[in-house]
Amino acid sequence: MRVVGITPNLPVADVEQAGFWRDFVGLCEQEFSLGWVARYTDPATGLHVQLVTADATAPEDSALTVKTDDVDAAYAEARAAGYEIVHPLTTEPWGVRRFFVRAPDGTVVNVAQHSG
Known part of the structure; x- marks a missing residue:
């Protein structure tokens, strides 16, 4: 897999806070x-x-x-490596094509491709 970006997903009670x-x-x-x-970003650096x-659609965060x-x-x-697929390959209503996979340490990873 060729990685073009990584974004941390932080659990919060309210995204507007x-x-x-x-x-x-x-x-x-x-x-x-x-x-x-x-997603909140520093406009000067792009860090986010x-x-x-x-x-909204996956069974786990x-x-x-x-x-x-x-x-x-x-x-x-x-799939070929035998990793657990937590959320199947899906094109979501908001335009992202993605799936969730569980790493051997238990971490759930959202693997995504944005259109455009």
């Missing part, structure tokens, strides 16, 4: 919010975090998102 990340850490740009997930209350340029190949690779 991002004052610490915005005001103290300086992640002042809200790139998007779907109500249950929001995603705040997640509960995933992920600890991080690994972005790839070929999610179908990554899915085939994960």
Whole structure:
């Protein structure tokens, strides 16, 4: 799998309560919010975090998102390696194609490809 980005997914009670990340850490740009997930970014560096209350379609939340340029190949690779697929390869209503896989240490990873 070719990784093109990694984003930490932080569990929170309310994605709109991002004052610490915005005001103290300086992640002042809200790139998007779907109500249950929001990404806050430093506009100068592009560094960011995603705040997640509960995933909208997956049975478990992920600890991080690994972005790839070929999610179908990554899915085939994960299955061939025998890793547990937590959420099957899906094109989500918000335009992301993704799956969740459990690493051997138990960490749930969202492997995603963004269109465009």
